[in-house]
Amino acid sequence: MDLTLLYRGPLASCDYDCPYCPFAKRRDSREQLRADREALERFAGWAEDSTGDRLSVLFTPWGEALTRSWYRRTLVRLSRLPHVRRVAVQTNLSCRTGWLAEADTATLALWCTYHPGQVPYERFLGRCRELDGLGVRYSVGIVGLPEHLEQARRLRADLPEGVYLWVNAAEGHVYTDAEAARWTELDPLFGYSRHPHRSGGLPCRTGESVVSVDGDGQVRRCHFVPQVLGNLYDGSYRAALRPRACPLAVCDCHIGYVHLESLPLYDVFAGGVLERVPAGF
Template sequence: MPLLPGGPDDRGRGHLTILYRGPLASCDYDCPYCPFAKRRDNPEQLRRDRAALERFTAWVAGRDHPVSVLFTPWGEGLVRSWYRRAMVELSHLPHVRRVAIQTNLSHRSGWLAEADLDTLALWATYHPGQVTHERFLTRCRDLVARGVRFSVGVVGLPEHLGHARRIRADLPAEVYVWVNAAEGAAYTDDEAADWTAIDPLFRYSRTPHRSAGLPCRTGDSVISVDGDGTVRRCHFVPAVLGNLYEGTFRPKATACPAAICDCHIGYVHLETTGLYDVFAGGVLERIPAR
């Protein structure tokens, strides 16, 4: 097994951050703007995803260096018991600095009582066409009452603006509400101002970031791993760097080969954005430093 970075924080200097995406692709929502796969996983596909996640969790448990994990499933993970169990198990490991997952919050939250909430966090997305305001707000208030670290966000579509304003107004000020620019959207200054009033950091999402040849932490202290253990620098660069389980991955700092980066889980690691300072302590769960 190659030597991997080790250290105390999430600022890209000292430990390995893993973006894990297994074969799971089924979701209980069907958002028309979602760029992810749309399918109903059959029992065999679900068994394969469960086995892959359990293998990954065991690998993390066997490390002796600091690790952080962000689960970024194509579908909704927390409606599956094995994702909830993995979150709980990883949260209690002393060398795991953070374990987070992207979720629509459609699941029940009782399982969180078993987790170490100093380590676990949630990246929640509000989909107004799939859930009522009241139901989603109730889920968020439950997380607040439990002391769970989480952020909430929406896709910046015109039809979501009123919903986003309302959820921002109804949530405590300390809950960060982010806005993702809609794919391919061009915002006028007035439109951008409306979204910036909700998310002061919307400027980072408004337009894609030039990335070709620029320094990025991915491939070195941040990697993407799939269900087979295949390692890539991030979800958006297909070149394979090795395999996590076969010990063939070697971390190496290299410039980004892509022309642009337009997704937060990518450009947050681009050094030129300075977002490790903006989100210090909350890079994976998308919570800015206070």
């Protein structure tokens, strides 16, 4: 079967201190990092052995994954498996990029976020140019705060036309139509992020062909619905996979609402759902 997995292990540490993030500058203990590494290695082993499925994997850590060697090794490892269609990770792109030369860039992709004030602009743009040189598929995004607008415009002008720049609506910020229009000039798809989407009772691919997995292997339909469907490692989740409606009133996160069948986003992002790259980019 075709199965998409959103993996989020115990890792919660980050090297940035963005004021809009609750995990800014959080430090995991040595024991927590060891547990995260062991959990990831177990997951990678499961993926390697699951040759009867066609897998797509997106790593969505609370913290920054690519500063940790075990995530870089795992991305390379999974990218080279013939039954893995895509492996991607959300990252602030603060790590060096040379390790990507070992990966299969036909399979691996990056979902990158630029955080003004956390990294010099030229350093971030330089990393993007390194990805271009390595032939790595990626998207770049920014949080749509008013103070980020000029930096976003600069970034759009400096990135290659073939790189999609997405804008996430800032949590708690209400956009006027004039403000939304300015962001839409940079990201034609900003309208999908501007407002939460009604999801209650509507069909969603999560829980059928898309699942969320934590470090213990507990499988849920997505990151936002706490009900456990089973465990990845004993296979008990499989009996629970079926078409189902969303139990929540609204969905306001891209990694959730992109899977709603009531939205056309599987067509919009055809071939790039996990790395947030629209068709044609």
